[in-house]
Amino acid sequence: MAFDNIKGFLFDIDGVLSIGNDLIPGALATIEKLKAQQIPYRFVTNTSTKSLDTLHKKLQKQGFPIAKNEVFHSPLAAVLHMREQQQRTCYLFVEEEAKKDFAEFTISEKPEVIVVGFMEKGWDLALLNKAFRMVMAGAEFIALHKNKYFQVQDGLQLDSGALVVGLEYVTGKEATVVGKPSASFFELALQSLGLPPHEVAMIGDDIEADIGGAQNCGLKGILVKTGKYREELVRTSWVKPDLVIESVGCLFDYVLMSS
Numbered sequence: 001m002a003f004d005n006i007k008g009f010l011f012d013i014d015g016v017l018s019i020g021n022d023l024i025p026g027a028l029a030t031i032e033k034l035k036a037q038q039i040p041y042r043f044v045t046n047t048s049t050k051s052l053d054t055l056h057k058k059l060q061k062q063g064f065p066i067a068k069n070e071v072f073h074s075p076l077a078a079v080l081h082m083r084e085q086q087q088r089t090c091y092l093f094v095e096e097e098a099k100k101d102f103a104e105f106t107i108s109e110k111p112e113v114i115v116v117g118f119m120e121k122g123w124d125l126a127l128l129n130k131a132f133r134m135v136m137a138g139a140e141f142i143a144l145h146k147n148k149y150f151q152v153q154d155g156l157q158l159d160s161g162a163l164v165v166g167l168e169y170v171t172g173k174e175a176t177v178v179g180k181p182s183a184s185f186f187e188l189a190l191q192s193l194g195l196p197p198h199e200v201a202m203i204g205d206d207i208e209a210d211i212g213g214a215q216n217c218g219l220k221g222i223l224v225k226t227g228k229y230r231e232e233l234v235r236t237s238w239v240k241p242d243l244v245i246e247s248v249g250c251l252f253d254y255v256l257m258s259s
Contacts, residue, residue, distance in 0.1 A: 003201065003220065003242075003243070003254075003255045005198065005199055006199060006200065006201045006220060006255065007039070007040070007195055007199040007200070008039065008040040008041060008042075008193045008195045008199060008200045008201075009034065009039070009040075009041040009042075009200065009201050009202075009203060010041070010042050010043075010044045010186075010189050010193075010200060010201070010202045010203070010214070010219070011031075011041060011042070011043050011044070011202075011203050011204075011248070012043075012044060012045055012180075012202075012203065012204040012205060012206065012210050012227075013043055013045040013047060013059075014045060014047060014150055014151070014205075014227065015150065015151045015204075015205035015206075015224075015226055015227015015228050015229075016203055016204055016205050016224055016226065016227060016248055017031075017043075017064070017248060018062065019151055019152070019153060019226075019227060020152060020153050021062075022153070023062060024226050024227075024247055024248055024249065025247065025249050026247060026248065026249015026250070027247075027248050027249060028062070028063050028064065029249065030248050030249055030251050030252065031064055031065060031066070032065060033252060035065045040193050040194075040195070041070075041193075042070050042071070042072060042189045042192055042193060043059070043064075043066055043070065043071045043072070044072045044073075044180065044185070044186070044189050044202075045071075045072070045073045045074070046073070046074045046144065046145035046147055046179040046180050046209065047073050047074070048073070048074050048075055048094060048095075048098055048117030048118050048144040048145065048160070048179070049094075049095040049097060049098055049117070049118055049119075049120075050073075050095075050097055050098060051075070051097055051098060051099075051100035051101050052068065052071065052073060052075070052076055052101055053068070053100070054097060054100075055071060055073060056068040056071050059071065069192070070192065072185070072188055072189050072192070073179075074117070074144035074145050074178055074179030074180075074185070075094070075098050075101040075102070075115075075117070075144060076101060076188075077144075077178035077179055077182070077184070077185050077188065078102075078115050078142050078144060078178045079101055079102060079104075080188070081142065081176065081178050081184075082105065082113060082142075085113075085140075087105070087112045087113050087140070088105060088106055088112065089105065089106045089107075089108035089110070089111045089112045089113075090102065090105045090106070090107065090108065090111045090112065090113045090114065090115055091107060091108060091109070091111040091113075091114045091115075091130075091131075091134060091139070092107065092114075092115050093114060093115065093116045093117065093119065093127065093131055094115060094116070094117040094118075094119060094144070095117070095118070095119055095120070098117060102115070110134075110137070111134060111139050112139060112140065113139055113140040113141075113142055114131055114134050114135060114139045114140070114141055114142065115142045115144065116131065116141070116142065116143050116144065116160060116163065116164055116167070116175070117143075117144035117145075117160055118144075118159055118160040119160070123163065128163070128166075128167070131167055132167060132170055132171060135167065135171045135173055136171055140176060141167065141168075141171070141173055141174075141175045141176065142175065142176050142178060143160070143161075143164040143175035143176065143177045143178070143179075144160070144178060144179050145159075145160070145161065145177060145178075145179035145180060145209065146160075146161040146164050146165065146175070146177055146209075147159040147160065147161045147206065147209060148161045148162070149161075149228060150227075150228055151205070151227045151228045156228065164177075179209075180204075180206070180209040180210060180213045181208065181209045181210075181212055181213020181214075181216065182213070183213075183216065183217050185213075186202075186213060186214060186217040186219065187217070190217075190219075196218075197217050197218030197219045198218055198219075198220075200219045200220070201214075201219060201220040201221070201222050201242075201255065202214035202219050202220070202221050202222065203222045203224060203248055203251065204221070204222075204223065204224070205223070205224050205226055205227030205228050205229050206227075206228060207223060207229075207233055207234055207237045207239050207241070208237065208239055210223070211223050211239050211241050212237075212238075212239035215239065215242070220242045220243070221239070221241050221242050221243075222241065222242060222243045222244075222245060222251075222254075222255070223241040223243070223244045223245075224244075224245055224246070224247050224248055225244065225245070225246050225247065226246075226247045226248070243255070
């Protein structure tokens with residue numbers, strides 16, 4: 001079988017384990033079974049509206065057996081990038097809650113870097129122009145991700161990828177994308193697992209960011225038919241999943257039958 005050598009898993013959160021505050025049926029049982037069988041896993045998400053601490057507390061409240069250092073989200077990836085680049089000043093175009101993860105940096109009107117993520121409210125022409133001027137003045141442009149949309153309880157929600165692409169167009173500068181499908185983001189989780197890419201499978205609902213990103217890094221990609229999954233997008237995508245399943249609750253039926 002194609003998955004006989006898989007020894008660890010990466011799970012997207014939104015649309016795979018839960019939608020909003022509602023758990024995907026079977027999600028908790030799947031994670032608990034992995035834990036009981038001592039099969040390592042990590043949660044990897046482009047969620048950019050919550051601090052790592054708040055995100056972890058939500059997962060714990062939902063019952064998931066996951067340690068804080070086993071959760072990787074795009075603001076964390078941005079912080080690590082900024083540390084590596086020895087950047088000290090920034091301007092954050094993100095939700096107030098997400099700003100908590102950037103406490104070590106100084107907010108400046110003349111920043112070395114700007115960070116752009118999803119904000120449900122606050123974006124207007126004035127704020128977009130502020131980001132535009134900062135990039136044109138030389139600030140590095142970090143995008144927490146370039147997701148097009150995500151699933152909420154009442155349908156699809158436009159994501160910050162539209163703003164990122166627009167800013168790239170008007171500034172002529174390509175954003176540094178630190179979340180999925182960035183190879184560096186997957187490498188963070190792989191290092192934590194202590195496994196080589198060919199022994200890890202990524203379970204996600206985003207055909208490009210989750211599955212395409214994982215496959216480009218040498219992982220297997222398992223697409224679930226929950227969350228933002230749309231059959232037409234899968235049919236027309238350049239990405240071909242290694243496996244498509246109804247939901248994360250079915251994982252053991254396909255991948256871990258002999259475990």
